[in-house]
Structure formats: C-alpha cells, structure tokens
Amino acid sequence: MIDFYFDFSSPFGYLASQKIEALAAKHGRTVKWRPMLLGAAFKATGGVPLTQIPLKGEYSKRDFYRSARFHALEYRHPEPFPVSTVAACRAFYSLNEAEAVRFAKAAFKAYFADNLNIGEPDNVLKVAGSLGLTPNIGDQAVKDRTKAEVDAALARGVFGSPYVIVEGEPFWGLDRFDQLDRWLKAPF
Amino acid sequence: MIDFYFDFSSPFGYLASQKIEALAAKHGRTVKWRPMLLGAAFKATGGVPLTQIPLKGEYSKRDFYRSARFHALEYRHPEPFPVSTVAACRAFYSLNEAEAVRFAKAAFKAYFADNLNIGEPDNVLKVAGSLGLTPNIGDQAVKDRTKAEVDAALARGVFGSPYVIVEGEPFWGLDRFDQLDRWLKAPF
Structure with missing residues (x-):
C-alpha cells in the first residue's frame, strides 16, 4: 500500500x-488516495503558494507547463489559482473509496484541464454529479472526518503536495517519483 | 555554454x-560556474534555509542523504549549517576561471564531505592554499566583482541553488537535471 497525499489545487499533485x-x-502495490489541505500545512510551515513568491512565482508557472510536457501530460494553468479545496476534500471523504478515487480524478481534470473553479461547492457537486455521485458536503460527520484526515496528514509530517509515504519513507514532489520507483524495487 | 549557479552552502548545489x-x-557543452549568495536571493523571495522550516526541515535532511545515495555521491551533512558563503564566493571571483573551478570543487568537498566550516575566511584560504592558490578575498575590487555577480544572478531571476540557465531556459534544482538533459538534446 502506498499513501498518496495531495491537495486538489496543487499542479504537481x-x-x-x-x-x-x-x-x-x-x-x-495499490494506492490509498488521501487529499489534504495545503492551507493547513502552510500554517505549520509558514509556506505560501508558489506562484505568489517573487521570482519563484514566474519560474513555477513555466515549470508546471514544462513538467507536464516532460511527462506527456495535459496542463492548463487555471484561473483563479489557487482555490480553497475544502469542498472537494469533503466530497472525497463523503464517498466510498472507489467512488472517491473516480471523483478525485474528475475534480483534478475539471480544474487543471477544463478550468472549472472547484473552489466553488456548486462546481464540486457538478463534477460529482457528472459521475452519478451525490456527496453530502454539508454533513457534520463529513466535516469532522475531513478535519481528522487533514490533521492526521499533518501529524505524519505531510507538508506538501504530492507527498507519498511507503512504509514510513516519505517522498515529497513529483520529482521524487524516480527515487520512489527505485525504492519500491528495493529500499536504498 | 551552460550557466551553472549555486551557493557554496547548498546541499543540492x-x-x-x-x-x-x-x-x-x-x-x-561547457559549463560556466557562477557562485551566488542564497541569502541575497532569500531577501527577494522571503525564503529561509530549508532545514529551519517546521516539518520540511526534518524531511530535507533525510532527502539530502537519500538523494546522494540515489546519485551514488558522498554526502555528510555539515555542522554548522548553513554558513555564510561570502568569503568562498569572493575567493572564487578573485581567481581565473580554471583556478576558480578547481577551488569550487575543493570548497564543496571540504564542507560537505570533510565537515570543514567554509564560513570561516581562514578555512577558505586553507582550501585554496591546498591547491596552491592564493585568493585575495579582502581586495575591494574582488568584493565589488562578487557583489556585481550576485546582483546579476538575481536580475536573471536566480532564486535557488542549483539553478541552470541554457539559452534563456531556467532549471531550478538537481531534480530538474532530467529535464535539462532532455532539453539539451532538443528543447521541448
């Protein structure tokens, strides 16, 4: 089992x-998808969204597009960016695991390929609805579950997105997938 | 020609x-070595040394060692860390290019393999001396040259280490060397 942490508003996620x-x-191996909230992690690390940092911001947008081309993946930098991903996160944790993963893929695609603002709860429900799913994002139990999942991620040291943990070994960033690949073959 | 920017106190540099x-x-291609001062870049970006950031700090040390093993390179995290690299930078820019590159390799090795504090000007002179070099780090012209080089790096948007620029295309981080490799074959 691989724990795959991400934020729905993260380009590299x-x-x-x-x-x-x-x-x-x-x-x-199988993958356990675990959305978290980068905003909560940023409170712990003093981080800010990459694109808002002087010098780094300009570089990062170029890097998103080039990295997408490097991996032969589609990418369209969304506006607005970043957005709150609380509603998307709650939708995910209100669904069963198979549904949740289908929803996660559709939500990522909606934001990063179709430029749909998934910061809006209505759009989150629209994405889910297009898959025949009806997440209950207003439910208190779902809110509590989401908060517990985000807190648990922080407690495990998850400060960025994507962030993968394999039997206690953490890998931050798509650019550690080469190390992750070798690690899964044999820890080094 | 490849412009290779780095800070002497940067593990990934x-x-x-x-x-x-x-x-x-x-x-x-040939490489133009260009030491800069991360401290000056951090003033522009609001950055702080990786190892001092909550959560990220613990991760980063583990990541330095694992990345070194991944690339089959030696690494020993130095103490103190980070250190001022003004003296090392001035030593570099006081030498001719061939000497400067020899000095740069020796200074990196002194800090990251032999745990010699290259923040101390005396140790910088010791490293240079072991190569038969006598940089004049107190010279005003050398100080001015160093400042001009660091300012020029910042003006080109160099905010991290390592940072490579190939005909206007910037690559930040050792973990972009895979993209750099493909780019040098053919821009994509």
Missing part, C-alpha cells in the same frame, strides 16, 4: 495523480 | 556540482 497508479502497479 | 560537467559534455 494533479500531474502526479496521473502517474501514481501505474507506478504502484509496476511494483504490485 | 554540491550534489549538482558533481553531475553538471558530465551532463554538459554529453551534449557537447
């Missing part, structure tokens, strides 16, 4: 989401 | 310094 299952399958 | 020449040579 989106790109990684299209690579993680094939990588895991190559090594006979 | 050190690891990259051992990969950049073979990578460039593979594509018939």
